[in-house]
Amino acid sequence: MLRRIVTFVIAVLILGALAWALWPRPLAVETVAIGKRDITVTVEEEGKARIREVYTVSSPIAGQTLRIDRHAGDAVAKGEAVVSIRPVAPGLLDARLRRAAEAAAASARAGVDLAAAxxxxxxxxxxxxxxxxxxAERLASQGTISESALDKARLAVDTGAANLDSTKASLSVRERELERAEAALIETAVSDSTCCTDLKSPVSGRILRVLAESEQVVQAGTPLLTIGNPADIEVAADILSHDVTEIRPGSAAVIGNWGGPPLAARVRRIEPSAITKTSALGIEEQRVPVILELASPPPQGLGDGFRVVVSITVWQGHDVLAVPVAALFRQGDAWSVYRNVNGVAKRQDVTLGRRNNDDAEVLSGLTEGDSVVLHPSDDIQDGTSIASTSGAQ
Known part of the structure; x- marks a missing residue:
């Protein structure tokens, strides 16, 4: 009898252990109680810091630049000479060109002689x-010739005077042609002592780049160096066209990821035309250049061409009901969350307003104090038993 009782107890314990092992346990999840808070929606994009006004000093003439002893970063004052150029001697005439020039001069000289004759x-x-x-006038006074003959004599004098004026003008033209032909035969040389044309800085600032440092022959219009004021910094960012519609001149912004603390800024100008750019994935995008200005003078470390990240504020909500974005998931065309109702997950559709990377504005579907599941996995279904741990709100 005792043996049967012991066997029965052992069987009960084994069945109890199996039941305990197989009994479904609540799924451990992280939950958070939603509440009201401030939400700021921003448009974030990479940008570039740049000096607002950059001046390029170019050669106004063809000549030979002396070696530029200035370097990038050197300070210059407005009107200070930064580059010196020695004019280049014109090319010498070869035998063929000289013969042609001599023949032209001889022809022009003959033309002068003909005009003088x-x-x-x-x-x-x-x-x-x-x-x-x-x-004719004497004969007319004596009545020997008619008035008509006298008028013809006067017309002949006027015609002769006009012809003389015409030939003198023709002589003047021929003389100028001779001067031009003789000038083509002149060969000049520029000596080493003939120096120099100084190019002066158009603005006070610093040299940004020296484009032609060594002594060399340059043509008119060749860029030599660039000058700008490092204290006059602006930031340019190319924003997607559908995001630009929410940005306005004067919108607050923050400049970050430049190597120092975030800098306050505001939108100064939105350019009216979009440009086409290809993304890293090879997709063509329409982007609009947006120009921002810093709210305070730029710090020491921020320079021309530096990469930055621009965050432009497009909407701010104060004391609005918000749910963490980590609690949201798509259910068909609707946004949904799992509410924690007495240890059971209940799917709840929600209507959202504005949202950023962390929080979304709740328009309907939830009330303040509701507990929602963060990062819901595929193991959670409507009615799943859950064991919650509190998350940060």
Missing amino acids: DVKQAEAQLTYLRTELSR
């Missing part, structure tokens, strides 16, 4: 016509 002929003709006019 025309002038002498016109002068002689005018002298003769004036003599004829004097004779």
Whole structure:
């Protein structure tokens, strides 16, 4: 009898242990009670710090630059000479060009001689016509010739005077052509003592880049160096076009990830045209340049061309009911959460307003104090038994 009792007790204990081992346990989850808080929605994008006004000093003439002894970072004052250029001598004439130039000069000289002969002929003709006019006037006073003949003599003098003026003008043209032809034969040389044209800084600031440091021959318009004021820094960021619609001039912003503490800034200008850029994934995107200005003078370490991260505030909500984004998941076309109702997970659809990376504004579906599951896994279903641990709100 005792043996049967012991066997029965052992069997009961074994069955109890099996039941305990197989009994479903609540799923351990992290929960948080939702409440009201401030939410700030921002547009975040990489940007670049740059000096607002950069001046490029270029060569105004073709010449030979002397070696530039200035370096990037050197301070310069407005009107200070930064580059010296020695004019380059014109090329010498080869045999073929010289023969052609000499022939052109000879032709021009012959043209001058021909025009001078025309002038002498016109002068002689005018002298003769004036003599004829004097004779006609005497005969007309005696009644020997008619008034018509006198008028013809006067017309001939006027015509001769005009012809003389024309030949003199032609002579002047031929003389200028001779001067131009003779100038083509002139070969000048620029001596080492002929120096130099100094290029001056258009603004006070610092040299940003020296583009042509060594002594060399440059053409007119060749960039030589750039100058700017490092204290006049702005930030440019290319924002996706659908995000720019919420940004306004004057919007508050924060400049970060430049190597120092975050810097306060504001939007100064939104350019009116978008540009096409290709993302790292090879997708073409329409982006709009947005220019920001710092709220205070730039710090020592921020320089031209530095990479930064721009966060522009597009919306702020004060004391609004918010749910952590980590508690949200998609259920069809709706957003949902799992509420912790007495240790049981209950799926709840919610209507959301604005949201950022951490929190979302709740318009309906939840009330203040509701406990929701953070980071819900696929093991949780509507009605799943859960054991919660408190999470940070």
